[in-house]
Amino acid sequence: MPDPHPPRHSALREDLLAAAIVSVLLIPQSLAYALLAGLPPQVGLYASVLPLVAYALVGASSVNAVGPAAVLALMTLQAIAPLAGQVDPSVAAVVLAFEVGLLLALAAVLKLDALAALLSAPVLQGFSVGAAISIALSQLPALLGSPAHGVHLRALLRSWWEAAQAGPAVHLATAAFGLGSLALLLLARRHLQALAARWLSRDMAQLVARSAPLVVIAAAIGLAWALAAPSHGVAVVGRLPTLHVPLGLPMLDAGLWLALLPSAALLALVTFVSSFAVAERLGLQRGEHVDGRRELAGLAASNLVAGLSSGMPVGGSFSRSALNADAGARTRWAGAWTALFLAIAAVLLAAPLAWLPRTVLAATIVVPVLAAAEWKAFGFAWRYSRREALLMGLVAAITVLHTAEWALGVGVVISIALMLQHAARPHAALIGRVPGTEHYRNVERYATELTPGVLSLRIDESLLFVNARLLPGLVARRLDAFPDTRRVVLQMTPVNRIDLSGLEALSTLQSVLRERGIRLDLSEVKGPVLDGLRAAQWARWFTGRLYLSHHQAVRDEQGMAP
Known part of the structure; x- marks a missing residue:
């Protein structure tokens, strides 16, 4: 260096x-x-x-x-x-x-x-x-x-x-100069460095190889002068x-x-x-x-x-x-x-x-x-x-x-x-606990344990105007498979931003769940995202709980005040 x-x-x-x-x-x-x-x-x-x-x-x-x-x-x-x-x-x-x-x-x-x-x-x-x-x-x-x-x-x-x-x-004399130079340059690019490395250091051999166009140009100039190439119709x-x-x-x-x-x-x-x-x-x-x-x-x-x-x-x-x-x-x-x-x-x-x-x-x-x-x-x-x-x-x-x-x-x-198509279809993975750990992974990819009464979902996109309206429907479809759900816990680790549309989607989701007697909780919300939520005074309408870790959210049935 x-x-x-x-x-x-x-x-x-x-x-x-x-x-x-x-x-x-x-x-x-x-x-x-x-x-x-x-x-x-x-x-x-x-x-x-x-x-x-x-x-x-x-x-x-x-x-x-x-x-x-x-x-x-x-x-x-x-x-x-x-x-x-x-x-x-x-x-x-x-x-x-x-x-x-x-x-x-x-x-x-x-x-x-x-x-x-x-x-x-x-x-x-x-x-x-x-x-x-x-x-x-x-x-x-x-x-x-x-x-x-x-x-x-x-x-x-x-x-x-x-x-x-x-x-x-085709002009034959011109083609002879052009194709001949092309062939020499291709051969030099492929073989000259390896050939020069037999006698020179690696750096010098590389330098010699890179100088090949200059040698070809010099040779072409000399040949064009010796043969009076312009008189034969070769443009110079x-x-x-x-x-x-x-x-x-x-x-x-x-x-x-x-x-x-x-x-x-x-x-x-x-x-x-x-x-x-x-x-x-x-x-x-x-x-x-x-x-x-x-x-x-x-x-x-x-x-x-x-x-x-x-x-x-x-x-x-x-x-x-x-x-x-x-x-x-x-x-x-x-x-x-x-x-x-x-x-x-x-x-x-x-x-x-x-x-x-x-x-x-x-x-x-x-x-x-x-x-x-x-x-x-x-x-x-x-x-x-x-x-x-x-x-x-x-x-x-x-x-x-x-x-x-x-x-x-x-x-x-x-x-x-x-990019918008990808962001507009947010992936909401159903996650469960990996046995013997506090880690939660997609149930379709890992052998996991589910907690009765708790539906754990990981939202894999930021909640923005392009995808926020789909959030309530995604959660509702998951609930159809788990009718005994009492709590929905969204793991927010992948969420880097929530815009106004995303905020309204969270509010709508909470209202839909409340009508079904289900509480909405959030876990692992990133600091900048949480700062934005607090600036929007979300505590006035959000009635769920906020958890530092998803494992704590799943295990703590009493909940933790934000």
Whole structure:
């Protein structure tokens, strides 16, 4: 575990080393993700300089490597594509980044970091797989040299069919570069680390494996130059403009801002959830606590600065953050050094990068996104909960066939519906005493003893408006099987909250039982719940008794005054 308070010179040295490593990886990634978003490649560089400095100043994680990311690039593409022909994509991307920053800043001010819970695990995992498939499909034309394009599968297939009618669907020279790079990257991901570990330490072997894309890119640049690839129809990155990071306010067009606002809201949510998950996971490994509200502020600052510096929406990247941690980053300032090194490298490497085939950049996108997708989650979810597995599959399918916005929106709505459906059907277990103990368990799962005249029920949900009206009926059905009941004792251990509807349900239940000559008692009520009941002056109408333990309630026929 890293020292949380390392000497300043030691932290600086290790931050510089980590920044040098990450910046080399970030250059091709920033170019590739800009192209994935349908933007000029230099936009990715702009989004990888000043936003990193902003996060270093405000953010929470010492290793979260902020910058362009594959999923965010896909969502950016789908957000700005409908505006094609109305506004320049780069202008729309700037507005989108600024809106994302504003929404994240508002969430930080209002302490809304708990909103991350809106994206449940099935939604996130389904979206991860669907986004990986969508990104891979979107890069297939670039890999094969086809002019086809599309923001989702339906549009891509339609575009490919139209392109096939006009000419060859595959450009052989481009496909040779793209598929060759893809094969090398796949082989390196699967075998290079194990091969390097024969001669190098584990950490060095891992570093060599992660550097494989750089070697492939360098080889592709050299081969493209030697073969004069552009003269054979292979599209290359081309000359990058001078890296001067243009500064300025986004276009102040109310119509454009309103059109992009729904996409910005979902982008902000995905940016925070994915970035915070990365920061939290790596923070736990390093013994660091990552504050959610401060992480919101850091991501807000980086996106606002991206909007002010002609960039695109940015967020934390798991692959870069993991590399940053493995390389020994100690503080957030490793991100600022990364930005500096990237700017220097972009200037020094501008000439060779101009020869980089775009199809190779497509290959560098496809391999990591397919590897990062949570494919095994489907099998685990199917074994654990079929409903959630179906939700996961639905989100993945909508992501591929339509857009990320619709997939996430439908996923959130269905997740809430499933939660409400579960809460609306509270489980009231009949419980009895485990012989020889003071423990009470469900009679359908354990061998238990029942006390004559006492009906013991455990309420397994909070009593809220979605389920409270069912409580009297649940108890009445149990009473039908025990006509000699004189007391009903509700074990309230699982009940975390009782709202006004739940309070009225308790009052109704007591009235129904009183008419049948049965007393209602409660046991093991939690402190916060009891505080709420007392604040509502429930003693004015509640005539039963309150017990500290359920065993005491069952055994004490005389009762105990609250």
